[in-house]
Structures are given as structure tokens and as C-alpha cells.
Amino acid sequence: MGAGTSPADPAPAGRAAADEPREPGERDRRDGSTGPGPVADAKDAKDAKGADDAPDTGKDGAAADGRPRRSRRFPRFTRDTARPEGGGRAASGDAPAPARQWPLLTVLCAAGLGLLVVVLDPFDQAFRVGTILIGGALIAGAVLRWVVPSVGMLAVRSRFTDLVTYGLMGTLIVLLALVAQPAPWLDVPILEDAVRFTIR
Template sequence: MGAGTSPADPAPAGRAADEPREPDERDGTTGTAGSAPPDPAMAATDTDTATSTAAKDTDTATDGAATGGRPRRSRRFPKFTRDTARPEGGGRAASGDAPAPARQWPLLTVLGAAGLGLLIVVLDPFDQAFRIGTILIGGALISGAVLRWVVPSVGMLAVRSRFTDLVTYGLMGTLIVLLALVAQPAPWLDVPILEDAVRFTIR
């Protein structure tokens, strides 16, 4: 070998010394010239992913342009109810400075009368206690209907709309009083139609 020259570096087995290396997508490094081509299925998946990402970016840009750069709110209803509207007349029956029982005096009046009637029915301290106690319970519901109609704000006595509460309290109270009056033996109210209906039902 002549002076001034050095032997060339030995080439790796399998490729020429001056052959360039091609990129390898499998490990991110440069591969050999004889490496296998990329998988067509993986290439198609990458293409679909890129297409869907571009479509989402386009939709986001369109929504942002339509709403002036603000994110579009969903039109769906919320999963949970955050609040409910107070029924008509459901405010305090007294001012906020009054004690808690005073603010709910309509409800306490109805509950007290109904509880007293129930106590009379259970204890049966005198004759006709069952009838009188039942009438007192029905009267408590009727008084609740009257309070719902007259008093502007009845507190927790207001459950639904004023019309619905009037019908519910009044109808239930009237039926209870009517049944107490026609109860056997020795009814206080004689209603032949009800007696015929009971006899027809029993027969």
C-alpha cells in the first residue's frame, strides 16, 4: 500500500461501505437497505387517525367561529336537578325575625289538629271518641284548604299550586268527615244512597 494512504474501514457485513442507511419506522432508528417495507394495514390506520383528527379540528374551528370564539354549550338537560321553583304562596307565614314555629304556624296548626284527633281515636277516652276524633282529622284538612286559600304565604303547607292544594286538602277532609258521620252504629248522618251502596257491595 502506498504512503499517505490508510486502509478503509471495514464495512459491516450485509451492506456496502458507501451505501446510505434508510429510516426504520419500527424502532425509530436508521435501518438497513434490505429492511421490510412498512405494514399497509398500519399505514391505513395512521391515515384514518389523521383524517379524523383533522375533521375534529375543522369542526372545532367552525363552532368557535360561529359562537364568536366561545365554546358551544350542550343543549342537553342537566343530569341532576339543581333547584326547584317554590310553589305559589310557599314563603314564610311570618317575618324572618320571628322564631321558626311562628314562621310555619299554618302547617303546625293543621298537624296539631290532626294529631289531636288521632290521639282521641287511639285512646278512646269517652263515648263516640272514634267519630269525634275522625271528624277532627277531617276538619284539620279542611282548615288547611281554607288557610291555603286565605293566607298569602303559608310556608311548608304549600306543596303544589294553590288550586291543587285546595282540591287535595278540601276533598280529603270532606270525605273523612262524611265517612265519620255515616259510620255505624248509630250514624249521625243518614244518607240512603250510601247505605244502599254499602249493602250492594257486601252482598
């Protein structure tokens, strides 16, 4: 025992502060640190490292080396996209691949047959008949998109968008085939007046 000390005397201030149990959120008053302990020290070190590693950006948000700054909120690449409504298999998974995509194959085969008729021109008015087949294939695609619950790859966007796109394009192609000259199969007086006015 040293001079002037007894077993009943309290421990020195520094030792008592070191030996006292502290709450997790209590600050260490000895060294002046502001964190609650090792967890806060690791977090502060990580934040400081992230701040040091972050690229210097200018007013336009570009990095100092000329590369655009990457956003932390959105990924660089799209990793997944939502399947359109009704874009599932048209047949069960056990069926072969052509059977699972029969709506798309039906539309493609009908449009291909129309193109073949137009190119080969095997009979009179083949151009008109082939073009009507192409437009009819698109209209059939619109009907399938509306009636069949799952049409596979025929579903490109929402059901409403696909209906409008397929139906409008198919109808316009069929109308153009019907009013094509010479000897149109459909007479539209308004269209004839518009053509005459344009020619004059």
C-alpha cells in the same frame, strides 16, 4: 444586490403574500388552511377533540360501554325548583321558626290531636270525634291555603291543586266519620240502599 434584481423590482410572490396584511376573514392561500387564523384553528382543534372524546353510541342512544348517553341540553340533577305560589314565610324572617310555619303546625297539631283521641278512646264515640278532627284539620288547611297569602311549607303545589287535595280528602274523612256504624250521625238513604244491595 443579486444579479438581475433592482431596488425597484417587486418582492417575490411568496414573500409578498407573507408580508401583506390580511383581513380577519380572508383565507391563507399559501398553506391551504380554511380558517381565518389562530382563532379558527383553536376552534377546529376543540371541535375535533370533542368529536374524539364523544362516546360511541348505538341505535338506542347508549354509550359503547353500556352507560346511557348524557344529554347536553338538560343537567343530570335538578339544581333548583320554583317555590309554589304562596310558599313564602307565613311570618317575617325575624320571627322564630315555629311562628314562620304556623299554618302547617296548626294543621299538624289538629290532626295529631284527632289521632290521639282515636288511639286513647277516652269517651264514647271517641273514634268518630277523632276522625272528624282529622278531616277538619285538612279542611282547615284548605281554608288557610285559600285565605292566607303565604303559608310556608303548607304550600306543596299550586294553590288550586292544594285546595282540591286538602278540601276533598278532609270532606271525605268527615263524611265517613259521620256515616260510620253503629248509630251513624248522618243518614244517607242512597248509601244505605247501596250497602244493602252489595250485601245481598
